[in-house]
Amino acid sequence: MVDSRRHVPRTDVVLADPRLAAATEREGRAAVKAAVVATLQRVRAGALKPDEVVDAALAALPGGLRPVLNATGVVLHTNLGRAALSPAAREAVTAAAGHTDVELDLVTGRRAKRGRTALAALQRAVPAAGDVHVVNNGAAALVLAATALAGGGREIIVSRGEMVEIGDGFRLPDLLESTGARLREVGTTNRTSLDDYERAIGPSTGFVLKVHPSNFVVRGFTSAVPIAALAGVGPPVVSDIGSGLLAPDPLLPGEPDAATTLADGADLVIASGDKLLGGPQAGLLLGAAPLINQLRRHPLARALRVDKLTLAALQATLTGPSTPTWDALRVSPSSLYERSARVLALLSAADISVELVESDAVVGGGGAPEVTLPSWSLSLPSAYAAPLRAAPTPVVGRVDRGRLLLDLRCVPPEADRVVADMVIAVSSRVD
Numbered sequence: 001m002v003d004s005r006r007h008v009p010r011t012d013v014v015l016a017d018p019r020l021a022a023a024t025e026r027e028g029r030a031a032v033k034a035a036v037v038a039t040l041q042r043v044r045a046g047a048l049k050p051d052e053v054v055d056a057a058l059a060a061l062p063g064g065l066r067p068v069l070n071a072t073g074v075v076l077h078t079n080l081g082r083a084a085l086s087p088a089a090r091e092a093v094t095a096a097a098g099h100t101d102v103e104l105d106l107v108t109g110r111r112a113k114r115g116r117t118a119l120a121a122l123q124r125a126v127p128a129a130g131d132v133h134v135v136n137n138g139a140a141a142l143v144l145a146a147t148a149l150a151g152g153g154r155e156i157i158v159s160r161g162e163m164v165e166i167g168d169g170f171r172l173p174d175l176l177e178s179t180g181a182r183l184r185e186v187g188t189t190n191r192t193s194l195d196d197y198e199r200a201i202g203p204s205t206g207f208v209l210k211v212h213p214s215n216f217v218v219r220g221f222t223s224a225v226p227i228a229a230l231a232g233v234g235p236p237v238v239s240d241i242g243s244g245l246l247a248p249d250p251l252l253p254g255e256p257d258a259a260t261t262l263a264d265g266a267d268l269v270i271a272s273g274d275k276l277l278g279g280p281q282a283g284l285l286l287g288a289a290p291l292i293n294q295l296r297r298h299p300l301a302r303a304l305r306v307d308k309l310t311l312a313a314l315q316a317t318l319t320g321p322s323t324p325t326w327d328a329l330r331v332s333p334s335s336l337y338e339r340s341a342r343v344l345a346l347l348s349a350a351d352i353s354v355e356l357v358e359s360d361a362v363v364g365g366g367g368a369p370e371v372t373l374p375s376w377s378l379s380l381p382s383a384y385a386a387p388l389r390a391a392p393t394p395v396v397g398r399v400d401r402g403r404l405l406l407d408l409r410c411v412p413p414e415a416d417r418v419v420a421d422m423v424i425a426v427s428s429r430v431d
């Protein structure tokens with residue numbers, strides 16, 4: 001704790017700081033003053049140093065969501081909004097922000113199927129799907145499937161090894177039971193056999209659920225039943241693949257994909273739009289046409305429907321060029337080294353002592369927990385972490401063993417210079 005209570009700056013002096021001028025213009029003087037007053041309170045309480053007031057007041061402003069540079073080396077960072085949209089998807093969102101033909105056929109002037117072009121693009125991307133539907137997120141897709149196919153107390157058969165917590169305390173079993181379906185757990189944590197499933201199937205079975213344990217691995221004496229073996233057993237097989245990979249990719253060989261899962265015999269595949277697809281938050285449902293139709297017509301579908309902005313971004317993601325997610329996954333260590341070295345030169349020229357170190361990046365978003373992507377990072381004293389988060393363009397790095405690592409993998413190359421500028425801008429406030 002810092003004893004700075006005797007050096008609390010005056011409110012009007014803080015308000016005159018040029019760094020607060022832009023905020024005052026944007027959000028009004030009353031909001032900025034309220035933030036400054038509240039921040040000075042924290043200085044009096046000894047929780048903040050006097051020279052941190054302006055940054056803290058800026059951070060405390062209600063404002064909107066702020067763009068940040070993701071220098072964490074975590075490609076799909078949940079706290080940073082998972083996938084960054086491609087330029088094409090951003091343009092599509094802006095174009096759809098006004099009135100748009102989301103449910104109107106401009107040729108005939110008649111009502112048309114909502115989001116038809118995005119749905120068609122998804123189906124073209126996965127020809128093995130008889131039909132497709134899109135809802136708000138992966139969890140919503142699971143709720144819709146559970147309600148429509150196993151609501152009213154019917155059973156969902158699921159392996160004990162696949163009862164996953166997806167993060168922030170949310171557990172798939174709780175989510176599924178919240179629909180009124182009953183879970184019928186089979187097998188054990190490490191081993192489940194076809195026989196386990198077969199013995200559980202009965203007249204009250206709604207469907208068999210396979211969940212990809214996307215955020216952990218179980219090793220050793222294990223066995224799970226592949227989709228292909230479950231496909232012929234009787235009830236519909238629903239597969240929650242998690243990540244939204246539509247077709248196999250050699251970069252992530254362990255990651256299940258929608259096309260292969262359907263080809264293996266799954267009746268319904270569920271995935272997220274903002275993980276490895278690199279698109280907007282969405283829940284993708286792909287499968288047999290009658291099943292998708294049943295889901296689409298269920299009353300709950302209306303409560304889970306996606307808005308026009310999501311549909312616009314999804315379509316552009318599916319039809320456009322590579323996404324920032326895949327650019328970040330595929331960028332080579334040598335080009336990362338070169339970009340980092342250029343930033344290092346800029347920092348060194350400003351007398352900032354910084355090193356270039358080898359580091360590991362990860363896929364993130366609860367996906368591919370075993371995969372590490374060899375990277376390079378700029379290594380700075382960890383005292384840079386907080387001021388960089390509060391910088392005009394916030395830069396979020398990763399603190400590792402007392403150092404702040406800035407990995408440019410998920411930073412758009414044209415923003416490398418901004419990273420350097422922000423480090424230089426805050427350096428005078430770091431000892």
Ligand SMILES: *Cc1c(COP(=O)(O)O)cnc(C)c1O
Nearest residue numbers: 137138139212214240241242272
């Ligand atoms: C991420 C994930 C979910 C949840 O999807 P959201 O789009 O975040 O709602 C469900 N199941 C699995 C296996 C996941 O990896």
